[in-house]
Amino acid sequence: MARGFNKVILMGNLAKDPQIRYTASKQAVATFSVAVNRSWKGKNGELQESVDFIPVVVWGAQAENCERYLSKGRPVLVEGRIQVRNYDDKSGQRRWVTEVVANDITFLPSGGRRDDRPSSQGDYDGGHRNDGDQGQPRSFRDDFGGGDFPMDISEMGSTADEDEADIPF
Known part of the structure; x- marks a missing residue:
């Protein structure tokens, strides 16, 4: 099997404050969304803009630092990998989640x-x-x-x- 490559680098602003929780083994995990703007020219030559809200998960001490230092609207640089996982919700429906699992978070000055x-x-x-x-x-x-x-x-x-x-x- 060929070796794969999965690396993501995002630079944007937090869409909301990080939410932190702890696993049963007391491992911190924080989740937040990064708003990333993009723009392009439409068929009529007019500038189009859109915002993507990318879910991010960060573990350990970095999760605690994100909760402590980051807040909605703050700029951030996220390096990590894309993860796709699934689970069964309370009604038995299969749900799929695509998110960025962060390896490194850089707090950018506002x-x-x-x-x-x-x-x-x-x-x-x-x-x-x-x-x-x-x-x-x-x-x-x-x-x-x-x-x-x-x-x-x-x-x-x-x-x-x-x-x-x-x-x-």
Whole structure:
């Protein structure tokens, strides 16, 4: 049998607060949905937009961190795999569920004000820091000149000759 490959990377915003529960063996499991926008041009050339709500499951300490630090509307990067499972509901009907099982969750900065984060976030600073004596919270987007994230590295202006000179082999 050929070896398969199942990897998912999502970047979007939480559609609702994470819901956490614990298994009988006290293993934490959190579930939430990530809203991912997409756009395309329709047949008439008009820009069309849609949002997909992707269910995500995360286990262990990462599940507890998601409950502690994430809330509805916060941006997140999820890396994991697609899982399809089935179960019989209370009425005996077979139900199928497709979800992303997360291996890694990255909390992205919201770019908003420091006071719009939940008070239960503990030590996580939401990607903000104070910059010297100005006392203004900054996100790492500010450090990279603003604009959309991820940044477009094609605009960095290096030439092929420069790239080849830096390769150590």
